[in-house]
Amino acid sequence: MAVLVVVDGMGDRPLEELGGQTPLEAADTPALDRLAKRGVTGVVDVVRPGVPPGSDTAHLALFGYDPYEDYTGRGAFEALGAGLDVEQGDVAFRGNFATVREGVVEDRRAGRHVPEGDDLAALLDGVTPEGFPEVEAKVRHTTQHRCAVVLKGAEFSRQVGDVDPHKQGERVKEAVPLDGSEAARFTADVVNAVEEEFHSILSGSELNEERESRGDLPANHLLLRGAGVVPEVPSVEERFGVEGKFVAPVALYRGVAVAAGMEPVPLGGDVVSMGDVEQVEAEAEAANEAAETDFLFVHVKGTDNASHDGRPEDKVEVVEAVDDLVTELWEVHDGPVAVTADHTSPCAEMSHSGDPVPLLIHGPGVRPDVVEEFGERSCASGGLNRIRGRDVVFELMNLEGRVPLHGE
């Protein structure tokens, strides 16, 4: 088995409060350091040098695809990750339950707390908008106020603007085509009809009457954004002849993995609601049970959460939990493993940056280098030098002899 562990936003910059170290450098990581020492290390430009990767493009790259040519928008990954089926021709969106009055967005998240999200989504699921009898909308509630939506039944385009104005107090936007194609025009028309239908269903629902009677904001609109279609890419099986599985609690990353042809490993408990460290522990357990898989992708989210909130100490803790995960994985696994990040998220900036991320690869056949610790700066002297995100899975699969010869 080959394992790819992606620690979200793990890369950072030196921080004064950590004595001039990065969270990864400051963390106590005996297992990662041992792998770095016995393995080979390097740094990775996940999309390209200096360019901050989005979460979607970063994972597309780490699974071996071109983050520019193969990127087809976020919506499809969110929908796939939510368990919806998205096929060629379909278009998918992220959606927010929102409070809209007389066309104006009063709250983009309907107060964030939408416990009846599943039931509200069920009211919308399967809707056919007025005037488009061939179209069907599939709707799935994910977390809090969030949904995924797929439009099926026609040849849609992803070149359609957001309905979500991204600001409170502004009017709901009309979906507009973003290029001159017939498909974009058609998609915009369908989206507008769907939005109207959704609003009418939600406004009249008893669930919203109950919300209002409790004093909650009505979730009377579903604001769509981030149109995406599934990328036409070869699956990891088609490319490397491997069965791929993933351990990933968050929908987006699950979705990119599904687009790459991987299957989910069941996660015990309500992992999405767990604390960051507890979540890594649940993932470690699941990962160990999938030890027979050819290729396993493990995604850890907590490091990025800590980064976006500017909590370096918590980031250190999540990194240490990853170290434990790697230790446990080691008890059941002895094949190649790669540990890296999808992007740098400096705690001081609280956002993604374009700095490279550290990478270690350990396993039979690697050529160990002089690096003895796993860190942003130490890995910059590593034997893998500086590579691109899309190269990582090829490096890993190469150790298993899984990369087809190019030429003869």
Next chain:
Amino acid sequence: MAVLVVVDGMGDRPLEELGGQTPLEAADTPALDRLAKRGVTGVVDVVRPGVPPGSDTAHLALFGYDPYEDYTGRGAFEALGAGLDVEQGDVAFRGNFATVREGVVEDRRAGRHVPEGDDLAALLDGVTPEGFPEVEAKVRHTTQHRCAVVLKGAEFSRQVGDVDPHKQGERVKEAVPLDGSEAARFTADVVNAVEEEFHSILSGSELNEERESRGDLPANHLLLRGAGVVPEVPSVEERFGVEGKFVAPVALYRGVAVAAGMEPVPLGGDVVSMGDVEQVEAEAEAANEAAETDFLFVHVKGTDNASHDGRPEDKVEVVEAVDDLVTELWEVHDGPVAVTADHTSPCAEMSHSGDPVPLLIHGPGVRPDVVEEFGERSCASGGLNRIRGRDVVFELMNLEGRVPLHGE
């Protein structure tokens, strides 16, 4: 403010007369070494490994563009740098005042000394060639025998051959189209008509009568070469949201900076005629006065002059002047700074070569590496590893959070 200092042709190879060091290694550069020590370093393939960059493609790359895809010929940069306006549709050329008798080039530079260049150019400026009433030629004298020429008023192509035969004693060439397009055919016809008109005006001018009566060769022809059009690239403002300015005495580099949407910082005195070291001193003064700019590009030419003449000791001196420039800049500036070269120019070869160039980046947020000196060989062990020319400005802008996310 972010600063990019490009020291022209600074890269070199070890030289026996410098005790086996390169000029950069041999130079006393306390400021550059301090920046290298506290910052991060690497080496850069400005266009691609082993390929000697031209001055134009190198700077195009260092401003973040693709030196292959975005390169549209040298002429437009020369013309922009000379202060001419070059718009989409126009075609621009470099021109030499030359001495031509009965169609044969007697001297490609009319003796190099053309003090009446401004007045001669004024005679040609605004000419409309016979048979092309819609076309206007704009002509600007630059230095010595050199001019820039822009043809306006039609949709021109840059696919047109040089009129300049590049050799004394050969016939002036007829401009020929370099591809099968109608625009190239048309451009060649216009160039031939313009050349005829220029020759007739210059041949009959009193200024040339005076030159001949003094015993100077007549500047009776303007030999055009290096057809170029403006590249269709986003400006640094469009790409990074920064106001860009430049300190650059030489037309070509000014032109590439203008094409990238930057504005000139006024330079005191006749910088073009100054000695190499004195020129750097004048630039330091101008750079310090522009310290409020978002993004400042500083171009130093003297190192390349010394390289092309095979004068390593003089190259050392110019590098030391750059060290002083950096020291002075440091007194008014504390943001990110990148110091690099546009290409290697080995003094032993007296021409551009395809060796990588050293790079240092210093500023808040960098991850310092183990390198303690700024040099071709020391930087090859740096934390930036080996990147491409077009990555440099992305690395620099990333430190200021100016690079847009790719993806979501």
